[in-house]
Amino acid sequence: MTAPIRTRIAPSPTGFLHLGTARTALYSWAFARHFGGQFVLRIEDTDVARSTQDSVDQILASMHWLGLEYDEGPFYQLQRLERYHAVIDQMLAAGTAYRCYCTPEELDAMREGQKARGEKTGYDGRWRPEPGKVLPPVPEGVKPVVRFRNPAEGDVTWDDLVKGPITINNREIDDLIIQRPDGVPTYNFAVVVDDWDMGITHVFRGDEHVNNTPWQINIFRALGAPLPHFGHVPVILGDDGLKLSKRRGAVSVTAYEDNGYLPEAMLNYLARLGWSHGDDELFSREQLVQWFDGTHLSKSPAQWDAAKLLWVNAQYIKQADDARLAGLVATQLRKRGIDVADEAVLVPMCALFKDRCSTTVELADWLAMYFAPVTPSDADRAQHLTEAIRPAFAALAARLGAATWDKAGINQALKDTLAEFKLKMPHLAIPVRVAVCGRAQTPSVDAVLALFDQKIVMERLQSV
Structure with missing residues (x-):
């Protein structure tokens, strides 16, 4: 690459940033970073009726969470109306655009007539100026649209970065509306002016834009204007085989943050949805930037696999710094009304339990028992908290009350109680888990108990 590389992501704020757009943003960001270029964020908010500030805020929050830092922007199309109008005026003067006064009723009648005759529906060019053509009289009270005077003959060909050479004949497309009656430009026009003005060299986007x-x-x-290179990545399919989109079945990027996923896991998984580097399943952000040069992008739709994402997230949870996990778990606990005054106490807890968890929500499920009352299931209570275990519990409680409160001291208290009552470890450890932790399965019981406040353990044992 000789020219400076400039890519962009341009979501519309008509809803949350969905996974398909997040993946496109990731590819655009990684490509720019790989070649030492710039990555631009643009908000395409010309759909005034459906665009909201809440959506803008969610898009910005999603980009921040994913760590897709942008070098320029965010730019907002509604703040560029003067520029669009100036370009429209130039095109009208040059004859590459013209005003069309067709009413919605006329357009409907036009399409119905075409259908009745078995023709392809589209604008019939009645207001398109041609040499010797007499245009209809301008109707009163009708605000015109502006249409692009598309070439009537020839082909449009480009070498797509993903799909390879694509050719479409100009007879297949009609004269596009580029400005609405209210003066707001349409998507296909505004995006061209924006990419031109912002010097965008490479455009990655979903193949619905082909x-x-x-x-x-x-x-x-x-x-x-110079043409950027286009790369159209295939759609992401949901579990039902249909396109995953914000209008049908998709979940917002921020919802995954709320549900306990790590951004590096999401980036890793999204990158592999349509791109590969050999057999590598797990890789760092730095490796992605090193490897992503725009090649090895799949031409086939990708299948969203929630179970695979969960597995990837579990791998990153296992590798994560325990202090960082403690902060994330503290946030999850606050949502449950549990406010941990000193987050440092969560650090060894995260270290002990993270290998069992796929999300920080699951980690919070485990750690909640240290700060809130537990309720064993009726089945566990009936099976493990029997009258027969009460004497052993009483003896264990007495020993724990005098023990050094660490893993070794607790382990010795357990062993002494087992010897006194001639029990095997599961016969005592499982009831202790049920009484103290509210569940029958945990990591090593001495390690788990050592992280509790000693008073809480005594109270729960004595309450059986």
């Missing part, structure tokens, strides 16, 4: 690309290339050419 049909938009011929219009955009023709507008670039009409403006005499």
Whole structure:
């Protein structure tokens, strides 16, 4: 790459940042970072009726959580209306755009007539100026749209970064509306002006935009602007085999943060949804940047696999710094009304339990027992907290009350109680787990108890 690389992500704030857009943002960011270029964030908010500030805030929060730092932006299209209008005026003067006064009723009638005749539906060019053509009289009270005067002949061809060479004949596309009656530009026009002005060299986006690309290339050419390279990545399919999108079945990026996923795990998983580097399943952000040069992108749709994402997250949980996990778990506990005054106490707890957890929510499920009352299941209570165990519990409680409160001291108290009552470790350890932890399975019982406040353990044993 000789020219400075500039990529962008341009979500519309009509809902949350969904996973498909997050993946495209990741590819665009990684490509720019790989080649030492710039990554730009643009908010495409020209859909005034559906755009919201809440959506903008969620998009920015998602980008921040994922660590996809941008070099420029965010830019907002509604703040660039003067620029769009100036370009429209230039195109009208040059004859590459024209005003169309068709009413919605006329357009509906046009399409119905085309359907009745078995023709492809589309704008019939009635307001398109041609040499010797007499245009209809301008109707009163009708605000015009502005249409792009698309070339009537020839092909549009580009070498897609993902799909390879693509050719679409100009007869397959009609004269696109580029400005609405209220003066707001449409997507296919604004995106061209933005990419031109912002010097975007490479555009990665979902392959639902393939049909938009011929219009955009023709507008670039009409403006005499340099063409970016386009790469259209396949869609992500949900469990039902249908496209995952924010209008159907998708979950927001921030929801995964709330549900206890780590951003590095999400980036790792998203990167592998449509791209690969040999057989590598787990890799760092730095490795992704080193490897991602725009090649090895799949041409086939990717299948979202919640179980695989959970597995990837579990691997990152195991590797995570315990102090960092403690902060994340403290946030999860606060959502449950448990406020841990000193987060440092969570650090050894996270170290002990993280190998059993796939999310920080699961980790919080474990650690809640240290700060809130536990309720064993009726089945565990009936099976393990029997009258027969009470004498051993009483003896153990007495020994624990005098023991050094650490793993070794607790272990010795357990061994002495086992010897006194001629029990095997499971016969005592499992009831202790049920009484103190509320569940029958935990890591080593002495290690688990050592992290409790001694008073809490005594109270729970004595309450059986």
